Amino acid sequence: MTDKSLPPLRAVRIMAKCPICERTATTDYQPFCTKRCANIDLGRWLKEGYRVETEEGPADDEDGGREPGSTRQAG
Numbered sequence: 544m545t546d547k548s549l550p551p552l553r554a555v556r557i558m559a560k561c562p563i564c565e566r567t568a569t570t571d572y573q574p575f576c577t578k579r580c581a582n583i584d585l586g587r588w589l590k591e592g593y594r595v596e597t598e599e600g601p602a603d604d605e606d607g608g609r610e611p612g613s614t615r616q617a618g
């Protein structure tokens with residue numbers, strides 16, 4: 544028998560890392576470390592959201608999309 548027996552696997556609190564600064568996240572601002580990082584992430588989400596919305600508007604390549612430079616003779 545081994546004298547030194549490893550302790551059984553117990554439910555250790557998952558120490559998530561802040562996706563912004565990769566610091567240990569706090570329980571108050573999971574999965575972020577501070578409110579600041581949480582806001583940064585939120586801002587990114589909002590920005591991306593707006594981007595997608597605006598991109599969905601003028602996204603018509605099939606309908607009359609002439610590229611300047613490409614000289615092709617149709618016919």
Ligand SMILES: [Zn+2]
Nearest residue numbers: 561564576580
């Ligand atoms: Zn952080």
